[in-house]
Amino acid sequence: MPLQKLQFRPGVNRETTSYSNEGGWFDCDKVRFRFGTPEKIGGWEKYSGKSFLGTCRALKPFVALQGESYLGVGTHLKYYINEGGGYNDITPLRLTTAAGDVTFAAVNGSAYITVTDSNHGANINDFVTFSGAASLGGAITAAVLNQEYQINQIVNSSSYKIIARDVASLNDITIDGAYTPTPVLANGSDTGNGGGSIVGKYQITVGLDTTVAGTGWGAGTWSRGTWGSAANLTAVGDTLRIWSHDNFGEDLIINVRNGGIYYWDKSTSSAPFQRAVELSDLAGADPTTPTIAKQIMISDRDRHVIVFGCDAQDNIGVQDPLLIRFSDQENPLVWSAQATNTAGDLRIGTGSEIITAIETRQQILVFTDKSLHAMQYLGPPFTFGISMLSENITIASPLAAIAVDDMVMWMGEQEFYIYSGQVQKLPCSVRSYVFNDFNQDQAEKVTAAVNSSYSEIWWFYPSATVDANGLVNQNIDRYVVYNYQEQVWSYGTLARSAWIDRGIGQYPIAASLDGYLYYHEFGNDDGSVNPPAGINAYIESSQMSMGAGDNFVLLSKLIPDVTFDGSSSPSPNVDFTLQTRRFPGSAYDQTTVSDIIRSSTVPVEQYTDQVRLRMRGRSFALKIESDNTGVEWRLGTPRVELRPDGRR
Numbered sequence: 001m002p003l004q005k006l007q008f009r010p011g012v013n014r015e016t017t018s019y020s021n022e023g024g025w026f027d028c029d030k031v032r033f034r035f036g037t038p039e040k041i042g043g044w045e046k047y048s049g050k051s052f053l054g055t056c057r058a059l060k061p062f063v064a065l066q067g068e069s070y071l072g073v074g075t076h077l078k079y080y081i082n083e084g085g086g087y088n089d090i091t092p093l094r095l096t097t098a099a100g101d102v103t104f105a106a107v108n109g110s111a112y113i114t115v116t117d118s119n120h121g122a123n124i125n126d127f128v129t130f131s132g133a134a135s136l137g138g139a140i141t142a143a144v145l146n147q148e149y150q151i152n153q154i155v156n157s158s159s160y161k162i163i164a165r166d167v168a169s170l171n172d173i174t175i176d177g178a179y180t181p182t183p184v185l186a187n188g189s190d191t192g193n194g195g196g197s198i199v200g201k202y203q204i205t206v207g208l209d210t211t212v213a214g215t216g217w218g219a220g221t222w223s224r225g226t227w228g229s230a231a232n233l234t235a236v237g238d239t240l241r242i243w244s245h246d247n248f249g250e251d252l253i254i255n256v257r258n259g260g261i262y263y264w265d266k267s268t269s270s271a272p273f274q275r276a277v278e279l280s281d282l283a284g285a286d287p288t289t290p291t292i293a294k295q296i297m298i299s300d301r302d303r304h305v306i307v308f309g310c311d312a313q314d315n316i317g318v319q320d321p322l323l324i325r326f327s328d329q330e331n332p333l334v335w336s337a338q339a340t341n342t343a344g345d346l347r348i349g350t351g352s353e354i355i356t357a358i359e360t361r362q363q364i365l366v367f368t369d370k371s372l373h374a375m376q377y378l379g380p381p382f383t384f385g386i387s388m389l390s391e392n393i394t395i396a397s398p399l400a401a402i403a404v405d406d407m408v409m410w411m412g413e414q415e416f417y418i419y420s421g422q423v424q425k426l427p428c429s430v431r432s433y434v435f436n437d438f439n440q441d442q443a444e445k446v447t448a449a450v451n452s453s454y455s456e457i458w459w460f461y462p463s464a465t466v467d468a469n470g471l472v473n474q475n476i477d478r479y480v481v482y483n484y485q486e487q488v489w490s491y492g493t494l495a496r497s498a499w500i501d502r503g504i505g506q507y508p509i510a511a512s513l514d515g516y517l518y519y520h521e522f523g524n525d526d527g528s529v530n531p532p533a534g535i536n537a538y539i540e541s542s543q544m545s546m547g548a549g550d551n552f553v554l555l556s557k558l559i560p561d562v563t564f565d566g567s568s569s570p571s572p573n574v575d576f577t578l579q580t581r582r583f584p585g586s587a588y589d590q591t592t593v594s595d596i597i598r599s600s601t602v603p604v605e606q607y608t609d610q611v612r613l614r615m616r617g618r619s620f621a622l623k624i625e626s627d628n629t630g631v632e633w634r635l636g637t638p639r640v641e642l643r644p645d646g647r648r
Helices: 431-435 440-445
Strands: 003-005 024-027 033-034 037-040 043-046 056-063 069-075 079-083 086-089 093-096 102-106 112-116 127-131 148-150 153-156 159-163 199-204 241-247 253-254 259-264 295-298 305-308 315-319 323-327 343-345 354-359 362-368 370-377 383-390 402-403 407-411 416-419 423-425 449-450 456-461 478-483 488-493 496-500 509-511 517-520 537-541 553-559 575-582 599-605 611-617 620-625 641-644
Touching: 024 488, 033 537, 056 241, 056 496, 056 509, 069 241, 069 253, 093 127, 102 517, 148 159, 153 407, 199 423, 253 295, 295 354, 305 354, 305 611, 343 383, 354 402, 402 431, 402 449, 407 449, 407 456, 553 620, 575 611, 611 620
Parallel strands: none
Antiparallel strands: 003 641, 024 537, 033 037, 043 517, 056 069, 069 079, 079 086, 093 199, 102 112, 112 159, 127 148, 127 199, 153 159, 241 253, 253 259, 295 305, 305 323, 323 343, 354 362, 362 370, 370 383, 402 407, 407 416, 416 423, 449 456, 456 478, 478 488, 496 509, 509 517, 537 620, 553 611, 553 641, 575 599, 575 620
């Protein structure tokens, strides 16, 4: 019998049944399409051996005037500047006490230290740094007290508890993204209060790592606020912690979503790095400088600082979720609109709040919860103008949109969209698969990314999978990919909460939930463990049949076509699996019927010329899979030998 080529349409299609998608691909993981054929994605390796605290949802690479490379890293607990692989904590302060406002009390045999500070305003897990403390008299020395602590328990508005620890930098006790100090137990001599010179420096309140759905009784997270009280989700501390950041020259302007606006001066980057400070507190800042916003941006073309969803010039401190303000050109300290400057404001008239803004080559796209607007630089006297592009559109999260070339693509509530001059729904062959297994309560975590080397847009999202205890997944664990050059889709499993494309660096950089950054498209393997592990990558075709599918088919030979270019293993291989079915709705049967089998898996190496088979069914599917280290593969056009084999 003549050999039959197995040629498949590029992309995965889950909008139809497997049988009706004959000639296409139906399932995959960690596989992309390039030039119409599937291949395994590249591996990843740790960006640095150091980890950070919290879940990272913001990355910002930039280069200083002297050529130093920095990376801003915003987590739900901290904001860091990464330099040379090390993390420098520049998290802003919200409060510095006067000397003597803080006192300590220890209990013999316990590591818990009660800290008294009237109206401290702290929440559980907030960070505070003490200085000026004297020894309590025993094991709790001055050195133990005068360091940074994470608050362990809130007692009341005037006191809280910390766990005394060994003297060490926070970086030294941050292991795999977790805060793991070594406790120090007080003894009978620890009867002092630390003296009258103690100063406490409180960092801004930590953010939430998980969206709290709804308000009302019990809506707040454990130990936040009063038990049984309603949770106000518009408060700074009760929204998912998302940072926005942009460069003003070699300095950095930073914003906590629905929170403060801060400025980091690069000239303070000599060790130790100084913390970012409130923009409104800088010398020369005018009294109308905004103090709260949803997002900040520096417009590339005209050099204005733009804040979205901020406080008004005449109502500082009160957030207007639809207001946009911009500073004087090239001056982040002047915000009062005058005839002599280009500062000003705009207010969007539709929707209830601004969700996000994305800068493109020609304009800034501003998303509200129900509409899309274009903001363009006009020049004096109006500076900026804004116009509506579309109503009745949705966006899944503040991080769900991404700009590439002259396009902006984003994930909506049940659709994907593209803007390239006009707003259109993006046809998606895996839409039902994605949104039918999507945790809508955690949609705020959706993160868009661009991998320009492969013309891909990635969306990382939380699935609605349920574990053995009946708990619904709360974290990002899946991705869906759109190749905008070839217009095909794929998907898989991978947890990444932030991503930046290659640019300053040679490879894309992504943040994992384990507290590390990773280079992607780097090598062949999973570098999150040591030694690196193999990546389980596979793709499976839809069912294929001969003719109308009423006859059985006998498969007797497989001629593989696969290349292993780029593999680091000396003997790379993949598994080819052929599976047969009697009917479209039946399961793949792996039982032996005489010497005729209905499923066969064979390893295929670089020089495997053919594989003898003996398989029978009305339809069959092909699966290619690998999980070994050092393997890179790309499928060509395999062939099979088959013939009709009766109706029974």
